[in-house]
Amino acid sequence: MRRGWLLPTIAVLGFAFLYGPIVSLVVFSFNESRLVTVWSRFSLKWYGELFADPQMLNAAWLSLQIAAMSASIALVLGTLCAVALVRFRRFRGRTALAGMVSAPLVMPDVITGLSLLLLFVAMEGLIGWPSGRGATTITIAHTTFCMAYITVVVQSRLADLDLSLEEAAMDLGATPARVFFDITLPIIAPALISGWLLGFTLSLDDLVIASFVSGPGSSTLPMVIFSKIRLGVSPDVNALATIIIGIVSLGVLGATILQMTRPKTNKA
Numbered sequence: 001m002r003r004g005w006l007l008p009t010i011a012v013l014g015f016a017f018l019y020g021p022i023v024s025l026v027v028f029s030f031n032e033s034r035l036v037t038v039w040s041r042f043s044l045k046w047y048g049e050l051f052a053d054p055q056m057l058n059a060a061w062l063s064l065q066i067a068a069m070s071a072s073i074a075l076v077l078g079t080l081c082a083v084a085l086v087r088f089r090r091f092r093g094r095t096a097l098a099g100m101v102s103a104p105l106v107m108p109d110v111i112t113g114l115s116l117l118l119l120f121v122a123m124e125g126l127i128g129w130p131s132g133r134g135a136t137t138i139t140i141a142h143t144t145f146c147m148a149y150i151t152v153v154v155q156s157r158l159a160d161l162d163l164s165l166e167e168a169a170m171d172l173g174a175t176p177a178r179v180f181f182d183i184t185l186p187i188i189a190p191a192l193i194s195g196w197l198l199g200f201t202l203s204l205d206d207l208v209i210a211s212f213v214s215g216p217g218s219s220t221l222p223m224v225i226f227s228k229i230r231l232g233v234s235p236d237v238n239a240l241a242t243i244i245i246g247i248v249s250l251g252v253l254g255a256t257i258l259q260m261t262r263p264k265t266n267k268a
Helices: 002-028 045-051 052-087 095-108 108-125 135-161 163-171 176-187 188-204 208-213 223-228 235-261
Strands: none
Touching: 002 176, 002 208, 002 223, 002 235, 045 095, 052 135, 052 188, 052 223, 095 135, 095 176, 108 208, 135 188, 135 208, 163 176, 188 223, 208 223, 223 235
């Protein structure tokens, strides 16, 4: 009997530990009081304050633009690296390429941000580009480490791909480029989507690297939130977090419903 109650109790405590703070954050986003730990009464006041804050809105828009651009560029470069590492087993510089792809995965963010800052300063002194630090340097920096994660995701999917499908297409006269775009890409499309979403999330969430390579007028959303909470948590930050949680929850719910309603194919 005790053993029957043990696992449910542990599960409840674990979920309470993980999601209790999130639920508290959502509840207090509807609190009228400025004190985020003292409930006053239900109000949408801080949502109005959030949408009336140009600094927060500009930072959010900039972060979304950088995240989308970084994830898209990293997806292209990461896919090319994955194809090179999986399909071309032996070529000059393969070990160096694999090492450079894996380095951002284990490198501390402080080291990555500092090295990229020094690189941008040296490039500006030599060729005059990039001129100063801003959205461009943040995009390049985010592309650098997002590409490593996307490469790992796509590489694992390519390694499990049945090569007989591509060989059959080439036997029928398809060129390698046609095979790649018509056969390989559609098969690995779920990995590409997953990699893009992972890169988008990592870029949107980054604070340390962006702090090194950003400049005046290019503060991302995590940087603005961090600057706000240094003097105490502001209720409008709770409202922003609630909106983000709602968007993510809708996305997960939509994906779950799509997965459940998808017709199952009968295996021969």
